[in-house]
Amino acid sequence: MHKLGNERHALIETLHSVQEAFGYLDLPGLIYVAASLKIPLSQVYGVATFYHHFTLKPQGKHACVVCTGTACYIKGVPDLLKSIGACQGVEPGETTPDGEVTLLTARCFGTCGIAPVVVVDGEMLGRISPDQLQDRLKETSGRDH
Numbered sequence: 001m002h003k004l005g006n007e008r009h010a011l012i013e014t015l016h017s018v019q020e021a022f023g024y025l026d027l028p029g030l031i032y033v034a035a036s037l038k039i040p041l042s043q044v045y046g047v048a049t050f051y052h053h054f055t056l057k058p059q060g061k062h063a064c065v066v067c068t069g070t071a072c073y074i075k076g077v078p079d080l081l082k083s084i085g086a087c088q089g090v091e092p093g094e095t096t097p098d099g100e101v102t103l104l105t106a107r108c109f110g111t112c113g114i115a116p117v118v119v120v121d122g123e124m125l126g127r128i129s130p131d132q133l134q135d136r137l138k139e140t141s142g143r144d145h
């Protein structure tokens, strides 16, 4: 928002930044953008749904967004992604075959001090290990593997 000057004409670029940061555009994100740019929510929603580039929700029932920013990358994101790939069978951008978990990546949540950071269904998990993330995903999806 600051970078783009809270300008109304920057709506598409702003939505693009939000999606890049969080992996998709959820309703609180759209409401925030609409209020900040002083644009009716209906218009923001219209733009977000018009362009195929924008995703309003992850395809799976649950979203696991792994930060791949520099700090998180250094603190172990490659191991986290490898572990998710091995146990859940998904690469970033994919959803598990049972439709439970969609794996997404984002650039930086702005919480580098607790890297590596993963957001599962909106809950930020810092300093998370591959095992802890696996446990969390099992708990979230109600699966035992």
Ligand code: FES
Pocket (backbone or CB within 6 Å): 067, 068, 069, 070, 071, 072, 073, 107, 108, 109, 110, 111, 112, 113, 115, 116, 117
């Ligand atoms: S790099 Fe991951 S939170 Fe900043």
